[in-house]
Amino acid sequence: MIGIDGSRVTVGERTGTETYTYQLLRALARLGVRDPIRLYLNAAAPPVDLPTIGEPICIPFPRLWTHARLSWEMLRRPPGVLFVPAHVVPLRHPATVVTIHDLGYLGHPESHPASDRRMLDVTTRWSVRVARRIIAISDTTRRDLMTHYGVPASRIQVIPHGVDHAMRPATGEAIAELRRRLDLPDAYVLFVGTVQPRKNLGRLAQATSVLAQASLPHRLVIAGKRGWMADQVDAEIAASGMAERVRFLGYVAAADLPTLYSGADAFCFPSLYEGFGLPVLEAMACGTPVVASHSSAIPEVAGHAALLVDPTDPAEIGRALCRAIGDGSLRSKLVAYGRARADQFTWERTAQETITVLRDVRDGVTRAEGGPSDEDGTHGA
Numbered sequence: 001m002i003g004i005d006g007s008r009v010t011v012g013e014r015t016g017t018e019t020y021t022y023q024l025l026r027a028l029a030r031l032g033v034r035d036p037i038r039l040y041l042n043a044a045a046p047p048v049d050l051p052t053i054g055e056p057i058c059i060p061f062p063r064l065w066t067h068a069r070l071s072w073e074m075l076r077r078p079p080g081v082l083f084v085p086a087h088v089v090p091l092r093h094p095a096t097v098v099t100i101h102d103l104g105y106l107g108h109p110e111s112h113p114a115s116d117r118r119m120l121d122v123t124t125r126w127s128v129r130v131a132r133r134i135i136a137i138s139d140t141t142r143r144d145l146m147t148h149y150g151v152p153a154s155r156i157q158v159i160p161h162g163v164d165h166a167m168r169p170a171t172g173e174a175i176a177e178l179r180r181r182l183d184l185p186d187a188y189v190l191f192v193g194t195v196q197p198r199k200n201l202g203r204l205a206q207a208t209s210v211l212a213q214a215s216l217p218h219r220l221v222i223a224g225k226r227g228w229m230a231d232q233v234d235a236e237i238a239a240s241g242m243a244e245r246v247r248f249l250g251y252v253a254a255a256d257l258p259t260l261y262s263g264a265d266a267f268c269f270p271s272l273y274e275g276f277g278l279p280v281l282e283a284m285a286c287g288t289p290v291v292a293s294h295s296s297a298i299p300e301v302a303g304h305a306a307l308l309v310d311p312t313d314p315a316e317i318g319r320a321l322c323r324a325i326g327d328g329s330l331r332s333k334l335v336a337y338g339r340a341r342a343d344q345f346t347w348e349r350t351a352q353e354t355i356t357v358l359r360d361v362r363d364g365v366t367r368a369e370g371g372p373s374d375e376d377g378t379h380g381a
Contacts, residue, residue: 003078007042042060042065067090068283069325133157136159139366159353160203162345169286174259189218207317222247223250269298284342
């Protein structure tokens, strides 16, 4: 039996780790995985868009769900292996596989509230110590785990994210409709992600001054819900002197994202630290040229299909955006290279490699206990 902590899919506005969990479950369903699965949910009923996979176990609990309610479930009826898609292993657990997304709180501690930083350090340190195997979403995260927490390479499996099949260039009609509905500028540079300091939006706002000096009319459109220390981001944008060129959309529904990407003349992702950087690939899949920082995992994700810049240099960011927008030959190359790059990342591959790790841990435990290696006699996909 494989248990999966599905609590992340029950939130209303999915970002980051919630999107990872949801897309992974969808891909496992598409693969037709036949292993017995229990999906643990902190909800009274499964979400209406929950993929049809395994047996949903609804165990709502108001606080400390992971360490109290899920721990009790693990004590009462443990699966052969538990998969935790986002960092926190419950106190009571069977053999466990955990996905660690990034250690940004160590690389850029100033971008996190002190209390959250301490909590992230404690919970991640615990999880990587007790998990049988660790999935890292990039080589950057793998190296950080080895450097900061002393995790041996033999316990870490790098499995990158995928790109949703819906991320494809939108039609002109769809772009025009979204522009009317969201009151988008006629020409814009796009950022997608949670609004928080390490996303470096203050310097991105400063970079728009280079566009203005080049007589480009583009505004900066920021799509994403507010995260921790968002007030600091507001202050940085105000101090940039370019606030009138910035438009905040707030959280944008997943169904609208491909069109939003497609309508942008360039996508910019100047983050100071990322464990992966999925919006880079999403923009590429939608045919939008990408300018992104040369830090952390972003270069290994973008490959040679983006203009990589120093995220601490607003002028360099601005010049790269001018090239991505105004240089027709370069723009065509970035679009073609980006589409090819994005095609290399699929959620089906992510799901297949993940289920292989889970089966390996589960079957290893079963062999050690002297029992049969497969509860229903077939693995399926």
